[in-house]
Amino acid sequence: MARRYSDLSLYRRIADEARPYWLHLTAICLFSLLSAPLALLGPLPLKIAVDSVLGDSPLPQLLQMVLPTTTAENGKTAVLIVAISLVVGIILLQQVQGFASWLLQLYVGEKLVLGFRSRLFGYVQRLSLSYHDAKGTADSLYRIQYDAPSVQYVTIQGFVPFVTAWVTLGALVWATAQFDVALSMVALAVSPVLFVLAEFYRRRIRGRWAAVKELESATMSVAQEVLGSVRVVKAFGQEDREQERFLEQATRSMFEQIGAVFAEMRFGLFMALTIAVGTAAVLYIGVRHVQAGLLSLGELLMVMAYLTQLYKPLETISKKVTEVQAALASAERAFALLDELPEVATCATPLPLVRARGAVAFEHVGFSYESDRCILQDVSFQIEPGTCVGISGPSGAGKTTLVSLLTRFYDPTAGRILLDGADLRKYDLADVRNQFAIVLQEPVLFSTTLAENIAYGRPSAGEAAVIAAARAANIHDFIMSLPDGYHTQVGERGMRLSGGERQRISLARAFLKDAPMLILDEPTSSVDIHSEAAITDAMARLIRGRTTFMIAHRLTTLEKCDLRLHVQEGRVVALGREIPMAAQSELTLEKCS
Numbered sequence: 371m372a373r374r375y376s377d378l379s380l381y382r383r384i385a386d387e388a389r390p391y392w393l394h395l396t397a398i399c400l401f402s403l404l405s406a407p408l409a410l411l412g413p414l415p416l417k418i419a420v421d422s423v424l425g426d427s428p429l430p431q432l433l434q435m436v437l438p439t440t441t442a443e444n445g446k447t448a449v450l451i452v453a454i455s456l457v458v459g460i461i462l463l464q465q466v467q468g469f470a471s472w473l474l475q476l477y478v479g480e481k482l483v484l485g486f487r488s489r490l491f492g493y494v495q496r497l498s499l500s501y502h503d504a505k506g507t508a509d510s511l512y513r514i515q516y517d518a519p520s521v522q523y524v525t526i527q528g529f530v531p532f533v534t535a536w537v538t539l540g541a542l543v544w545a546t547a548q549f550d551v552a553l554s555m556v557a558l559a560v561s562p563v564l565f566v567l568a569e570f571y572r573r574r575i576r577g578r579w580a581a582v583k584e585l586e587s588a589t590m591s592v593a594q595e596v597l598g599s600v601r602v603v604k605a606f607g608q609e610d611r612e613q614e615r616f617l618e619q620a621t622r623s624m625f626e627q628i629g630a631v632f633a634e635m636r637f638g639l640f641m642a643l644t645i646a647v648g649t650a651a652v653l654y655i656g657v658r659h660v661q662a663g664l665l666s667l668g669e670l671l672m673v674m675a676y677l678t679q680l681y682k683p684l685e686t687i688s689k690k691v692t693e694v695q696a697a698l699a700s701a702e703r704a705f706a707l708l709d710e711l712p713e714v715a716t717c718a719t720p721l722p723l724v725r726a727r728g729a730v731a732f733e734h735v736g737f738s739y740e741s742d743r744c745i746l747q748d749v750s751f752q753i754e755p756g757t758c759v760g761i762s763g764p765s766g767a768g769k770t771t772l773v774s775l776l777t778r779f780y781d782p783t784a785g786r787i788l789l790d791g792a793d794l795r796k797y798d799l800a801d802v803r804n805q806f807a808i809v810l811q812e813p814v815l816f817s818t819t820l821a822e823n824i825a826y827g828r829p830s831a832g833e834a835a836v837i838a839a840a841r842a843a844n845i846h847d848f849i850m851s852l853p854d855g856y857h858t859q860v861g862e863r864g865m866r867l868s869g870g871e872r873q874r875i876s877l878a879r880a881f882l883k884d885a886p887m888l889i890l891d892e893p894t895s896s897v898d899i900h901s902e903a904a905i906t907d908a909m910a911r912l913i914r915g916r917t918t919f920m921i922a923h924r925l926t927t928l929e930k931c932d933l934r935l936h937v938q939e940g941r942v943v944a945l946g947r948e949i950p951m952a953a954q955s956e957l958t959l960e961k962c963s
């Protein structure tokens with residue numbers, strides 16, 4: 371069940387995100403508030419033209435105080451020039467005010483999004499693997515890329531116009547009341563109806579947009595899954611099928627979005643009708659007041675001009691309540707990500723751990739991803755520092771899970787794991803992982819240079835150290851044969867290199883990190899015989915003096931291990947220097963199958 375947040379709690383958290391920029395936001399509000407006096411000045415030239423040029427009324431008192439006394443004496447032409455000059459001046463001031471406000475909004479908005487997006491990205495990396503296993507990467511990517519800008523919309527396009535609208539509304543009500551109090555009261559009579567409509571549609575629109583976000587995230591997940599497995603899709607000729615799957619998901623998202631827009635349109639229609647009724651009432655009463663001599667024609671025109679502007683802030687206030695719901699739906703998803711608690715947490719008062727000796731003990735360890743699916747059961751063994759441990763067993767027996775517990779990718783659901791005599795959970799999480807270098811069955815390279823990939827575990831390493839690590843991993847000669855050498859770009863996920871080359875880069879990375887403990891997960895299972903020989907030779911040097919856990923299906927890979935563990939159905943069924951014959955038979959059969 372998705373976590374639900376009230377509007378107030380979301381506004382409070384968005385305000386916390388925006389707090390570092392309160393000075394900038396204050397400046398934006400001040401620039402935006404200038405629109406209120408400029409709006410009040412807007413109808414003034416029209417009133418002067420009607421009452422003082424076409425009619426015989428004197429100039430407004432404020433202008434008489436500002437302008438030279440000769441202006442009115444020079445006739446109506448001079449007064450008309452004043453009116454025209456006011457039109458030009460007011461428009462120029464409005465443009466300057468609008469540009470300055472836009473520039474500030476752009477800067478602050480982008481800074482808000484950048485900071486929030488960075489925080490989401492940093493946090494999601496620290497969530498436990500179990501979260502990523504359950505949610506997948508596409509959902510997190512959508513929240514970082516598309517939900518994070520919600521803080522900008524709510525703050526810049528929501529809060530600032532909302533405040534400005536209230537101030538403008540107050541100013542326009544006051545200005546209208548100067549001419550006719552009754553008209554201003556009639557004009558405001560529609561506001562309760564607008565607010566009731568806004569509250570009625572607010573919840574419905576919020577739910578609609580929340581559903582849209584979920585469906586868009588699912589659509590993105592389909593695209594990412596297919597493009598990440600494009601070789602398999604092409605190999606089986608399933609492009610059309612995957613396009614159908616994407617189209618089906620995207621269509622559902624489209625119709626849900628259309629439903630949300632229709633809900634907003636219905637609200638907009640009712641709001642427009644309400645404002646039209648208010649305008650008609652004011653026009654009717656205003657004409658009657660002119661006929662009764664309570665208002666001049668110029669004053670009525672000015673009141674109607676103010677009324678048009680009066681309803682704009684009312685419309686803005688009502689619309690923002692509903693328009694902001696899409697952003698709040700996104701903000702809800704983003705904050706829900708930040709509220710996820712890592713299942714693997716670091717200790718508040720950790721024990722110091724600089725470089726481990728490498729003594730490991732499992733004490734009645736159990737683990738399950740789900741409450742009804744046990745992966746490991748009552749696993750117990752001890753490993754002395756510097757021991758090379760070979761781990762064998764059929765697929766799905768729990769071998770990879772066993773070593774994942776060592777690096778605290780997951781924590782045991784029963785028992786405990788000791789490193790140098792202390793529970794792993796009593797060390798700082800980063801310190802624990804610094805003790806391990808890992809070489810996976812499918813090596814992961816990043817879309818950067820070979821040198822940067824080798825130095826990934828030790829970014830501060832110099833060129834000489836990188837070259838030494840490459841030599842130790844038997845990959846230096848290959849790198850030097852490339853036109854750009856160590857500066858060669860490896861492409862996305864290192865796909866410009868062969869499997870054996872990627873594996874040796876991964877070994878070079880492990881050499882450079884120089885961790886006291888090592889995990890080798892099927893390091894030679896996906897390479898040819900020539901690459902296997904080079905990798906095996908490099909591994910022999912790498913494991914020397916390190917506590918090593920090596921998972922392999924090939925018995926020859928485990929021949930030089932000091933100790934053997936055989937895992938079957940979540941239990942260690944054999945522990946010793948030789949793999950039992952029954953276990954060897956299982957491995958041979960699995961290899962052949």
